[in-house]
Amino acid sequence: MTTAQKIKDIEEEMAKTQRNKNTEYHLGQLKAKLAKLRRELITPAGGGGGGPGIGFDVARTGIASVGFVGFPSVGKSTLMSKLTGTHSEAASYEFTTLTTVPGTLNHNGARIQVLDLPGIIEGAKDGKGRGRQVIAVARTCNLIFIVLDVLKPLNDLAILTNELEGFGIRLNKKAPNITIKKKESGGVAITNTVPLTKIDATEIRAVLSEYRMSNAAVSIHQPDATIEDFIDVVEGNRVYVPAIFVLNKIDAISIEELDLLYKASIPNSVPISSQQWLNIDELLEVMWDKLNLVRVYTKPRGQQPDYSSPVVLRRGRCTVEDFCNAIHKEIVKQFKNAMVYGTSAKHARGQKVGLDHVLEDEDIICIFKK
Ligand SMILES: Nc1nc2c(ncn2[C@@H]2O[C@H](COP(=O)(O)OP(=O)(O)OP(=O)(O)O)[C@@H](O)[C@H]2O)c(=O)[nH]1
């Protein structure tokens, strides 16, 4: 039996099992089995792995990357060409784009790599078309644009989210606040710092037993944690990627339909027309927010800050040391201290800081050497 067949069987069994006190353990086991089979699909036995294949993996440039995922002919390449000035073939037939096409977008002083990708279809994660290579590239991006046809966005979004989930990608989610520590003995101990509304001990025990973890200390700090979140932590290879749902081709709908769309206010969505270049400003604004980048302006001693070319860092890697290294590896060696002005500084007149100080967006920094 193939892995895909085994997955299908388990999904069918889950669908016909009613959830109640007597079935919780069994359902927990099934969910864990499913997660293990899905992992096999991503990394097939015999190597090869789930990494992007030849022609799909392109050289990475810029401070961050945005990957375009969507069904064929939703307008990914049209958008990418216009955003970056790099030509990516666009046409009315499906699967015009056959491989990763990289381009660069300069925004707010940051160089952002944009990756146009081939269209994917339902079943992509299980090996349909080049879907797996496409999703493997998307897994490595800092932000994903899910490009949708505005005429039927929600159904398509559900299918695409499911495809990416099957590949360990979690869109617009934080890593679950759950820790699991393996132990030598003592069985399974579960503690929670908040009341739990969606998960219970029976399911947790079933999952741990399926993973042959008979001794473990589990602690859950998130009230709405689910068993799926718990399995994600056990599996450990998940990526948590922000995403924007780009509702393209609004030029093809009426004002009334557009109005309804705004009233529905789909979270994380931005309606645009890549062909007519409508609402691209909003798209870029939301993109900037989601990328969570930190601009730092350099101020030479005794001079005004240089606002024209910020050093752009990624949040989580934006200490003064990261700033120095972004300019030149040697700077850290000569570093004495720095004056920082802006949000991260304690005082309006600035703060003297060391290498481990964490910078904020639009801070100004003046470095003093030994
Ligand atoms: N009306 C309208 N048509 C668009 C828009 N954007 C793209 N199109 C058209 O949609 C068709 C597909 O565009 P592409 O850019 O090739 O779409 P794609 O998603 O890259 O397609 P694949 O590479 O085949 O997956 C082309 O005929 C485009 O002219 C838009 O905003 N409005």
Ligand SMILES: [K+]
């Ligand atoms: K196309």
Ligand SMILES: [Mg+2]
């Ligand atoms: Mg294309």
